[in-house]
Amino acid sequence: MAISRAEKTFGKAFQLSTTEGVDIIDLSGWGNVSLKGPFLNGDLEPLTDTQQMKAVSNVAKHIQQNTAVDTHIIDTTGMSTAAEETLRQAVRNANQRIIFMRGD
Numbered sequence: 001m002a003i004s005r006a007e008k009t010f011g012k013a014f015q016l017s018t019t020e021g022v023d024i025i026d027l028s029g030w031g032n033v034s035l036k037g038p039f040l041n042g043d044l045e046p047l048t049d050t051q052q053m054k055a056v057s058n059v060a061k062h063i064q065q066n067t068a069v070d071t072h073i074i075d076t077t078g079m080s081t082a083a084e085e086t087l088r089q090a091v092r093n094a095n096q097r098i099i100f101m102r103g104d
Helices: 002-010 049-065 081-091
Strands: 024-026 031-036 071-075 097-101
């Protein structure tokens, strides 16, 4: 779901990656890309506030530790405004490109 949404949103065709920690590759400039989100449960409903804040913590940790990636795309579908702002603050000093793909 995230790959097709990213391709449609950004007008790019990504290649699947076989490198651990890298989901897709963008040969046109973004390099090795990690995808995170959407933040939905099995019924495609938003996660609870507690689950969202745990996801924010996990995503921020992933971004800090994943050295194989040039770009992180975060699909914020299902994420509350407060959780998204917390995540933006947590990754504002990341060494990689961070792209937020706003959810519906």
